[in-house]
Amino acid sequence: MAETLVKKFVVTRFDPDKDEAPRTESYEVPCHPDWKVLDALNHIKDEIDGSLAHRWSCRMSVCGSCGMNVNGQPTLTCKKAVSDLPDTVEVTPLANFPVVRDLVVELDGFMEKLKSVKPWIIRAKEKAVEEGPMRQSQAELEEFKQFSMCINCMLCYAACPVVANEPEFLGPAAIALGHRYSVDSRDEGAAERNEIFRGEGTVFACSYANECSEVCPKHVDPAAAVNQAKFNAVIDWAAGLVLPRGGKE
Amino acid sequence: MADAHPHAMAPTRPGKTRTAPPQRPPQFPMGGRYLAYTAFGWTGLIYLLLGFLVIEAVWALGDGAAAWQEQLLRYEHPVYIAFHVLALASVVFVGVRFFRLFPKAQPPRIGPAKPPPQSLIHGTLYAVWVGATVVFGAILAGGLF
């Protein structure tokens, strides 16, 4: 059997019923060389301290629930190998989010922001079922496919310096997911979303730190989406000055 | 770790349990990749000062030839020269940052038109920048007009 690596995990703990503020606790964890950080956290919970709270589900970088800051970097813990980390591993909850307990953060703020960009297909008139499916070419699919890969892991919010300073900022994932629908050939709601994106604390609050794209585990490139949305919002506004109905047909 | 804004990512209605306040990314503002973001913010101050210098120059021009000659002499002071070197560095930094972003910020289509390949946009931006610098340099050196 492969040798185990003993690593020291310094984990943030916070019990809202007992603790005034978050504190840290250290655990010596015998890690298998092929373990991910999530395996080590599960080992702590199963074998050392059952009171540790952390989120996870798929264990394969699909569900987006295991995001935490590992040695300061927003990371999917089911993706990060412990063998790539130094002997001491610091695990903290995602930055920029209120902490519910230990490594679990409050996501309701994000859900509100996401809903505000109307991340669904908007049609002026629903197509009748008899008319058949809405067809989409490969080229049309390519226009939004990258942005639809977002798994809502929130690493982009934990990395974004604007989110830390401006609580009203919609943030990378919500904007990317709104933009994803605006560039979908089946959608007719781009004008509505452009109106939202021209508002306070939305796309123009982004000063292109690009941190969101650096940490995105799915290569969604939210910074590109945010800045494309800026462009579209401006073009839509300019078209509205010279064309009837905001330049929409 | 420093605190983020206390309402960062907080829902409009508080949840059932007490939460700990959000923390900033630990490397913010001067560590790792955040340094570039912070430096970008500081360039705003340099442009503000440059704005004052432009007003000062226009003022001197309005005061007549003697005042303008005096102004030109002031520009030879090492502090002025150092500031202008810093301003040049800021412009190059912001320009490169913007040029990196611009190609990927293009919408997939404007009407029926698709944007050209990113490398072409990138190359064109730098070519225009270099060209404009050469033209302005030639004008300032008296070579064009």
Ligand code: FES
């Ligand atoms: S557990 Fe699903 S992404 Fe990590």
